[in-house]
Amino acid sequence: MSLAAPITLPDVVWSPLDERTGHEWYLLRVRSNQEKPLADTLAAMGVGHFLPLVRRYRYWGRRKAVVEEPLFAGYVFLRGAVDDVYRADRTRRVASIVRVSDQRRLDWELRNIRLALAGNAALLPTACLKNGTRVEVRSGPFRGLQGLISERVKENRLVLQVRILGAARSLEIDAGLLDPLD
DSSP states (O other), rough: OOSOOOEOSSOOOOOOOOGGOOOOEEEEEETOHHHHHHHHHHHHHTTTEEOOOEEEEEEEEEEEEEEESSSSSSSEEEEEOHHHHHHHHTTOEEEEEOOOOOOHHHHHHHHHHHHHHHOOOOEEEEOOOOOEHHHHHHSSSTTTOOOEEOSSSSSSSEEEETTTTTTEEEEEEOOGGEOOOO
């Protein structure tokens, strides 16, 4: 399945990478609890970015609330030109900026995270894999999602990695829905 058509998100327009536009992915490490305020500021400035959020239940006494928390605490992904990065840095919410060397890999990894979150997957923290079999989900709500399966992890665990962060999340899926890519 090819996803050549742009996938519109509230905070970024996902389209195939095009080197001619000068827009690249940058990793912004943000100051404590500044992920959502920075994302709001970038949206107001019209700067493309991606902040994956997950819903969690929080309890205060007998009260229960649903809150949205960043999937990768402390990080926001920016997609734009160098001028956009400088504008983000001037917000005083950014601690450091990391230039991404492998744009296609990060785009593929973030696309898979986005597809998993769009399908309301329960993503659990897991260790990054050095080796594994690349697979794609062939049907169901996660159709088109690609990730890794390893013998060390349960066979029904699809691992989604973001190597630049050294972080991975996994979701449980029926192994019968997976097709190997390699």
